[in-house]
Amino acid sequence: MRPTVRRSLLTRxxxxYLLFVLVVLLGGVGINTxxxxxxxxxxxxxxxxxxxxxxxxxSLQLLGAEQALQSLGRLVVESQSETPATLERLFEAWHDARSDVDHVYWLDPFGAVLVAWPAGHxxxxxxxxxxxxxxQALKSSQPAFEVGIVGLAPSRLATPGVIVAQAVRSQGHLRGLIAASFSLAELSLPLVNVVQAQQRQSKHLMIxxxxxxxxxxxxxxxxxxxxxxxxELPGAALALQGQSLSRAGPGPDGQDWLFSSVPVPKxxxxxxxxxxAREALAVVDQFHLWLLLVALLFTLGGLFFWLLLHxxxxRPLQALAGQHQALPASADAIPTATLLLARxxxxxxxxxxSLIRLERDGLRKLSELHTLLETSNAVVRSLDPRAVIEEIMHEVQRLVDVQAVAVLLPDEQGVLRVLQSSGHSERYDRLLSLSPARVSSAAVLALRSGQPVQKLLDGSQPSFAYDDGFRAVLALPIISHHVGSxxxxxxxxxxxxxxxHEVQLLSTFANYATLAWEHAVLYERSDERLRQVAQENARLYRRATEEKQRLAAIMESMQDGLLLLGTDNQILYANQAACTIAGLPRTALEGKPIAAFYEALQATGAEAAACAQALNQIEPATFLLENGEGRQARTLQLRLFAVQSETGETIGRGLLVRDVTRERELDEFKTTLLAAVGHEVRxxxxxxxGYASTLLQPDVLWSPEEQxxxxxxxxxxxxxxxxxxRNLLDLSRQEAGLLQLRCTPVDPRALVLAxxxxxxxxxxxxxxxxxxxxPPVLVDRGRIEIVLHNLISNALLYGARQVQVKAWRSPDEEETLIFAVLDDGPGIAPEELPHIFERFYRASRGRRQHAGGTGLxxxxxxxxxxxxGGRIWAQxxxxxxxxxxxxxxASQSALTTLREGVEEEGGSSDGCRNRQGQAYSAC
Structure with missing residues (x-):
C-alpha cells in the first residue's frame, strides 16, 4: 500500500497543493501581524x-490662572485701601473677567480670611x-498650586477645585495673601467636548x-x-516623571485598552x-474574517479540483493501466472502458x-506469425491441391487487407485461367483469360519475371476486376519447376x-504456397513418380532447413538479446547478444530457469529487487546495471511478452533485452550541453x-574613458x-573527423615561451x-597554443608556488616529443583522474574549489x-x-610522409594526417 501511495500522481x-495553501495561510498570518x-x-x-x-x-490654562492672580495682587497693592468693601468690589470685577473662578479670598500673613467673595459664605x-x-505661597515668590477641596471654618463649606495662592508684598513687606479657587468642572469641559466629538463618530474615548x-x-x-x-492608568507614573509613552492594559470594562500618557509641562x-483596543483594531478583525473566507475558498476549491482530477x-489512468497489462486475445476483446475513453x-x-493502436498492431503481428504457422501446417496436413489453395486464400484474406483472392493456372498454350477464387464475380471466374502476349496484365508480368507485380486499375483498359469494383491488384508467382507455375x-x-511489408508477407505465403502446390500435385501423380517426389521432398526439406538456419542466423545477428521461454519459465533459446549481456555461455542459459539470467544480471550490478519483480510480471521494465570496475553505468531495457495461441492459450513467453546505454548517454549529454551552454552564455x-543599455541612456553623459x-x-x-x-564547434568537428589543421614545423621552446x-x-x-x-614539432601552431594555454592556465590557477613546463624526446618513439606541465597544487583525486578529459566533467572535490568554466x-x-596523432594523459x-x-x-621522414599524404589527398603541403590514418585538410 505504501509504495502505491508514493507512486500516486494524485498524492504528489x-x-x-497543500504546501501552496500552507504558504498562502502563513503569508496571511504574517500580513495580519x-x-x-x-x-x-x-x-x-x-x-x-x-x-x-x-x-x-x-499648561496654558494654569499659566493664565497664575498670571491673572498675580495681576489681582498688584491691583490690591495699587488700591491703597484694604477695606472689605473695596476688596469685594475689586474681586467682583476680577471674577467677571474670569468665569472659571469659584471664590476669591484675601488672607492675612497667618492664613486667616479677611475678605471673601462671594460674601456671606x-x-x-x-x-x-x-x-x-x-x-507654599509664603515660601515662594511664585503662586502655589494645590488640588483639593477648600475647607473654611466655621462654615465647613467644601468646594473641589484647583487652589492658587500668591503672597502680596509691597516695598519688601508682606501685606497678605490673595487666594482663588478655580473650578475643576471648567478644567474638564474641553475634555468632555473632545470625547463627545469622538462618540458622534461611534468611537469610545476617555481622557x-x-x-x-x-x-x-x-x-x-x-x-x-x-x-x-x-x-488604574498604566504608564501614568512614568508620565509624571516626564516621560511620554503608550502601552496596553486592562480598561474599565476588563477588556484590553490602549493607554497614551503625556506629562503636562511645568x-x-x-x-x-x-x-x-478592540475598537482601534476593528480593521484587523475584518482582515481575520477575509482570511477565514480565503481559507474556506481554498478548501472548497481544492476539494472540487481534486475530485475532478480523480x-x-x-481514475481513467488507473483503468488503462489495469486493463492493459497484456495484449487481449483479439482486437474485438479490447475493453469497453478503453473504447469509451478513446472517444x-x-x-x-x-x-x-494510442494503446488501442499499439494493441491492434501487436495483434496484427501475432496474427501474421500465427497465419504463417497455420499455412505450414496446411502443407503437411492436406495433399489435395484445391484444399491447399482454399486454405491459402482464406489465410491471405485474414492476414492482409484484401477483398478478393484468386489463383491463376496456365494451360497448355500458356493462357492464364482461374483455378480457384474468392470474392470475385461469377463472370470473372468463368470468362477471365490472360494470354502471354497481354503484357499490361500484372499476372502475366509476374509469371514472366518471377517477381511480385502490383498496379492500380484506372479503367483505361478492359478489366473484369475493374468492372467488379476493384482498384488495386498484386500478383505473386508461385513457380514450380516440377508441376508447373x-x-x-x-x-x-x-x-x-x-x-x-504486405508484399514481403505475401511473398512468404507464395513460398509456402509453392510447397503446398508441389506436394499436392505430386501426390496426385502416379506411383511411378514416388522416387521423384521423394527427391523433391528432400530438396524441399533442405530448403526448409535453410530457412530455419537463416532465421536462426537472423536471431543470432540481432544486436538485442532474445530469450524464448516455455510455460514453465525454462529458457528454450538464447541468442549470442543475450549471452554477451549476461556474461554467460549459451550452455549456462538454455535449459535453465529464467532466474539464472536475472542472477547473472545481478552479478553485473542490477538491482536485486527489480529483477525479482520482473520474475512475476509480464510488462515492460527497465533496469540500471553498473559495472563493477567503476565505469559508467550500463542501461538495459528488458521487455517480457506473452506468446498466445489463437484460442488465447499461453504457449510461452519471450524476453527482449536491449542495451540503451548509448541513448541515455546522448540524452544526458544533450541535457548537460544545454545546461552548460545556457549557464555560460547567460x-x-x-x-x-547591461553595458550597451547603459551607453544608450539619453539622460546620462559618459566620459570617453568610461565609454x-x-x-x-x-x-x-x-x-x-x-x-x-569555437570550442563547441571544434569538438563537433573533431568527433566528425572534419577538424581542419594547418601543420608546420614549430620550435617547441619558442612555442611554449610565446x-x-x-x-x-x-x-x-x-x-x-x-x-x-x-627538433621542431609538426603541428598546427594555433591549436597547440590553445592546448598549452589551457594546461598552463590550469596549472597557474591550482599551483601553490611554482609551475614548470618541460619537453623531451620520447624514449619509446624516436620521432615524438613529450611535453609536461607540472604544478605543486593539491592534486586530483584518484577516482576522478580517468574522467578529467571528458566533456563537461567537473571534479566533485579537490580542484573543484576554484569556481568557473564549463568543463570543456x-x-x-x-x-x-x-x-x-598524439596522446594526452595526467598523473x-x-x-x-x-x-x-x-x-x-618534424623530422625528414615526417615531412616526407606529410608530402606523400598531401599528394594522395590532392591538397596542399599544409595538410596534416593523424596516426590513425585520418586526414585533415588545410584551412
Missing part, C-alpha cells in the same frame, strides 16, 4: 498627539484650609488629567474628579488618553487511442498500392546587454562567447625548462592532441599534478 499533486502592529502604532501615535495637545492647553477671621498652599499624587484633576467623566487613579501633572484523470477529445483520449492474385477496392549576454571601459567589457564578453562557440608571455601569472610563477637542441578545456586539449599526487601530451617531430 495534493502535497504540492504586520497590519495589527502598524494599526496599533498609528492609533497610539494619534492618542499620544491628542494627549500632548491637551497637556499644552492645560464665610465669616471674617476663619482659618483658610488647606493650610499647605498658604505655607484623564492627574496631578503629581495621582489625583484626578480633570476627566471626561466628571464623577472621577479627585479620585486617586494612578494604579506643573508635574500628566494627561492619559484611553481607547478600547474522476477525469487519475474523449483530450490527453486521456489520445492515450487510450501458378499466380496468386489479390485485389482490393481502395486505389492504394500494397505496402512493402553571464556574458547579461554583461553585454572605452564599457566597450572594452562588451568586447571581452563577446570574445568569451565566440571562444565558447604562450607563456600571454598568460598572466598568479600566485604561482611559471618556469620553462626546455633544452634548445630539441581539457576535452578540447585531448581532441587537438589526438587530431595530431597526480598530493604534492602536485603533471599534465603530459605527445606530438610528432
Amino acid at each position: 499533486l495534493l502535497t504540492v 504586520l497590519v495589527e502592529q502598524r494599526l496599533r502604532s498609528d492609533v497610539q501615535a494619534a492618542d499620544q498627539a491628542l494627549a500632548e495637545e491637551i497637556a499644552r492647553e492645560t 464665610v465669616t471674617a477671621g476663619a482659618e483658610f484650609s488647606p493650610p499647605t498652599v498658604v505655607e 484623564t488629567v492627574i496631578d503629581g499624587d495621582g489625583v484626578v484633576v480633570a476627566a471626561s467623566e466628571r464623577g472621577r474628579l479627585l479620585e486617586t487613579a494612578l494604579s 506643573v508635574g501633572w500628566a494627561v492619559v488618553v484611553e481607547r478600547p 474522476l477525469r484523470v487519475i 474523449q477529445r483530450d490527453e486521456i483520449g489520445d492515450l487510450a487511442r 501458378v499466380v496468386l492474385v489479390v485485389h482490393r477496392r481502395e486505389p492504394r498500392l500494397f505496402e512493402e 553571464t556574458p549576454l547579461a554583461a553585454i546587454k 572605452q571601459q564599457f566597450l572594452q567589457t562588451i568586447l571581452q564578453e563577446a570574445d568569451r562567447l565566440t571562444q565558447l562557440v 604562450v607563456g608571455e600571454r598568460i598572466k601569472s598568479g600566485r604561482a610563477t611559471l618556469t620553462v625548462e626546455i633544452p634548445a637542441g630539441l 578545456g581539457l576535452a578540447i586539449c585531448k581532441a587537438f592532441v589526438e587530431a595530431h 597526480s599526487s598530493p604534492q602536485g599534478t603533471a599534465m603530459c601530451f605527445s606530438l610528432p617531430c
Whole structure:
C-alpha cells in the first residue's frame, strides 16, 4: 500500500497543493501581524498627539490662572485701601473677567480670611484650609498650586477645585495673601467636548488629567474628579516623571485598552488618553474574517479540483493501466472502458487511442506469425491441391487487407485461367483469360519475371476486376519447376498500392504456397513418380532447413538479446547478444530457469529487487546495471511478452533485452550541453546587454574613458562567447573527423615561451625548462597554443608556488616529443583522474574549489592532441599534478610522409594526417 501511495500522481499533486495553501495561510498570518502592529502604532501615535495637545492647553490654562492672580495682587497693592468693601468690589470685577473662578479670598500673613467673595459664605477671621498652599505661597515668590477641596471654618463649606495662592508684598513687606479657587468642572469641559466629538463618530474615548499624587484633576467623566487613579492608568507614573509613552492594559470594562500618557509641562501633572483596543483594531478583525473566507475558498476549491482530477484523470489512468497489462486475445476483446475513453477529445483520449493502436498492431503481428504457422501446417496436413489453395486464400484474406483472392493456372498454350477464387464475380471466374502476349496484365508480368507485380486499375483498359469494383491488384508467382507455375492474385477496392511489408508477407505465403502446390500435385501423380517426389521432398526439406538456419542466423545477428521461454519459465533459446549481456555461455542459459539470467544480471550490478519483480510480471521494465570496475553505468531495457495461441492459450513467453546505454548517454549529454551552454552564455549576454543599455541612456553623459571601459567589457564578453562557440564547434568537428589543421614545423621552446608571455601569472610563477637542441614539432601552431594555454592556465590557477613546463624526446618513439606541465597544487583525486578529459566533467572535490568554466578545456586539449596523432594523459599526487601530451617531430621522414599524404589527398603541403590514418585538410 505504501509504495502505491508514493507512486500516486494524485498524492504528489495534493502535497504540492497543500504546501501552496500552507504558504498562502502563513503569508496571511504574517500580513495580519504586520497590519495589527502598524494599526496599533498609528492609533497610539494619534492618542499620544491628542494627549500632548491637551497637556499644552492645560499648561496654558494654569499659566493664565497664575498670571491673572498675580495681576489681582498688584491691583490690591495699587488700591491703597484694604477695606472689605473695596476688596469685594475689586474681586467682583476680577471674577467677571474670569468665569472659571469659584471664590476669591484675601488672607492675612497667618492664613486667616479677611475678605471673601462671594460674601456671606464665610465669616471674617476663619482659618483658610488647606493650610499647605498658604505655607507654599509664603515660601515662594511664585503662586502655589494645590488640588483639593477648600475647607473654611466655621462654615465647613467644601468646594473641589484647583487652589492658587500668591503672597502680596509691597516695598519688601508682606501685606497678605490673595487666594482663588478655580473650578475643576471648567478644567474638564474641553475634555468632555473632545470625547463627545469622538462618540458622534461611534468611537469610545476617555481622557484623564492627574496631578503629581495621582489625583484626578480633570476627566471626561466628571464623577472621577479627585479620585486617586494612578494604579488604574498604566504608564501614568512614568508620565509624571516626564516621560511620554503608550502601552496596553486592562480598561474599565476588563477588556484590553490602549493607554497614551503625556506629562503636562511645568506643573508635574500628566494627561492619559484611553481607547478600547478592540475598537482601534476593528480593521484587523475584518482582515481575520477575509482570511477565514480565503481559507474556506481554498478548501472548497481544492476539494472540487481534486475530485475532478480523480474522476477525469487519475481514475481513467488507473483503468488503462489495469486493463492493459497484456495484449487481449483479439482486437474485438479490447475493453469497453478503453473504447469509451478513446472517444474523449483530450490527453486521456489520445492515450487510450494510442494503446488501442499499439494493441491492434501487436495483434496484427501475432496474427501474421500465427497465419504463417497455420499455412505450414496446411502443407503437411492436406495433399489435395484445391484444399491447399482454399486454405491459402482464406489465410491471405485474414492476414492482409484484401477483398478478393484468386489463383491463376496456365494451360497448355500458356493462357492464364482461374483455378480457384474468392470474392470475385461469377463472370470473372468463368470468362477471365490472360494470354502471354497481354503484357499490361500484372499476372502475366509476374509469371514472366518471377517477381511480385502490383498496379492500380484506372479503367483505361478492359478489366473484369475493374468492372467488379476493384482498384488495386498484386500478383505473386508461385513457380514450380516440377508441376508447373501458378499466380496468386489479390485485389482490393481502395486505389492504394500494397505496402512493402504486405508484399514481403505475401511473398512468404507464395513460398509456402509453392510447397503446398508441389506436394499436392505430386501426390496426385502416379506411383511411378514416388522416387521423384521423394527427391523433391528432400530438396524441399533442405530448403526448409535453410530457412530455419537463416532465421536462426537472423536471431543470432540481432544486436538485442532474445530469450524464448516455455510455460514453465525454462529458457528454450538464447541468442549470442543475450549471452554477451549476461556474461554467460549459451550452455549456462538454455535449459535453465529464467532466474539464472536475472542472477547473472545481478552479478553485473542490477538491482536485486527489480529483477525479482520482473520474475512475476509480464510488462515492460527497465533496469540500471553498473559495472563493477567503476565505469559508467550500463542501461538495459528488458521487455517480457506473452506468446498466445489463437484460442488465447499461453504457449510461452519471450524476453527482449536491449542495451540503451548509448541513448541515455546522448540524452544526458544533450541535457548537460544545454545546461552548460545556457549557464555560460547567460553571464556574458547579461554583461553585454547591461553595458550597451547603459551607453544608450539619453539622460546620462559618459566620459570617453568610461565609454572605452564599457566597450572594452562588451568586447571581452563577446570574445568569451565566440571562444565558447569555437570550442563547441571544434569538438563537433573533431568527433566528425572534419577538424581542419594547418601543420608546420614549430620550435617547441619558442612555442611554449610565446604562450607563456600571454598568460598572466598568479600566485604561482611559471618556469620553462626546455633544452634548445630539441627538433621542431609538426603541428598546427594555433591549436597547440590553445592546448598549452589551457594546461598552463590550469596549472597557474591550482599551483601553490611554482609551475614548470618541460619537453623531451620520447624514449619509446624516436620521432615524438613529450611535453609536461607540472604544478605543486593539491592534486586530483584518484577516482576522478580517468574522467578529467571528458566533456563537461567537473571534479566533485579537490580542484573543484576554484569556481568557473564549463568543463570543456581539457576535452578540447585531448581532441587537438589526438587530431595530431598524439596522446594526452595526467598523473597526480598530493604534492602536485603533471599534465603530459605527445606530438610528432618534424623530422625528414615526417615531412616526407606529410608530402606523400598531401599528394594522395590532392591538397596542399599544409595538410596534416593523424596516426590513425585520418586526414585533415588545410584551412
